[in-house]
Amino acid sequence: MWKKAEPDHPERADAASPAHTPVTTREQCATIGSSITIRGDLSGEEDLLIQGRVEGKIDLKQHKVTIGKDGHIKADIYAKAIVIEGEVNGNLFSDEQLIIRKSGRVRGNIVSPRVTLEDGAKFKGSIDMDQKPAEHQRTSNEMPGQAKPAASSIDQIKGLGVRS
């Protein structure tokens, strides 16, 4: 007689199933909107899209960081994968792959086993494809290069869920 209401979003119900492997799409990751400015250290346990301004340090070592076209970053970024479509002034450390799209503008030093620059991308700095980011972190202070690591404030933001 009483029927359990169908879930509004069947895929969310499926997400509870152990067999379901969530596919992280751009729409499903945390987002920092274009009107947001953050000064400090960012860390978290999910993929992140940044369309706003961040000054400090971005540390999502197990996840993907995307700097959107409206993103303006003055920070070092540590991530599993990094995609740059906006502007970055800082050092980038990726465990797997780093892509600078044609709209991307980067000044800084890159450490990543794979680096891809699309035609039209702007980059100035060094690219080290031979050193693991974990090793390089210990020596990052000794690296020559145009961009120095951005200063971090005392603020720390964890568990991102910031949306514009």
Add this chain to the structure above:
Amino acid sequence: MNSLSAVSAEASEAYEASTEEICATHKSLALAALCQRLCHDRKYHILDLGPALGANVEFFSQFRCKLYIEDFYQSIAEEIASAAEETPPPEQLYQKLLPYAEDIRFDVILCWDLFNYLPRRELQALLKHLTRFCQRGTLLFSLVTTHHQIPARPILFKILDKENLIYETGSSDLRPSIEYKPRDLKLLMQGFQIANNFQLRSGMQEFLFIHV
């Protein structure tokens, strides 16, 4: 206004926007000679004074290397355009644009066609600065034109493979070339010897210099 300002006047107007691209593939014997000298079992420090090009990053990724990309011509143009007062002397400017730790030593320096765009004094200052970061065996790759006219701004050289380069010219605008002769280069490249020298049908003379 010194001769570096001429770089700024041309570069700032049209460097970003390409109204007309002209592409051509050319054999590069000096690039082939350079690659023959690179092994896969050691790490190289490569200084690229040209702009960042995905094809070139991809090419050098086959070697263990740290690639320093400077886009030097554009950097000069931007620096001169932003200078409030008179352009600083070349020595000071290059120290600012190419700041490296004293213990850095490059294995390869890619000058591409930069020599064609730097007057003698500026080129001399650049080479003096770069020599500080060279060691015995450092290779310097350069393309010097034999034409009286050159593209208004440096050509983009995309590495297709170990023996071929794609020349991309942003527009058909031309300017007079500086026309360095081999004897001029011999005087300028103190501390270097010519390891390989090839005259190409394109009118370019390719040089692979080696620091001794």
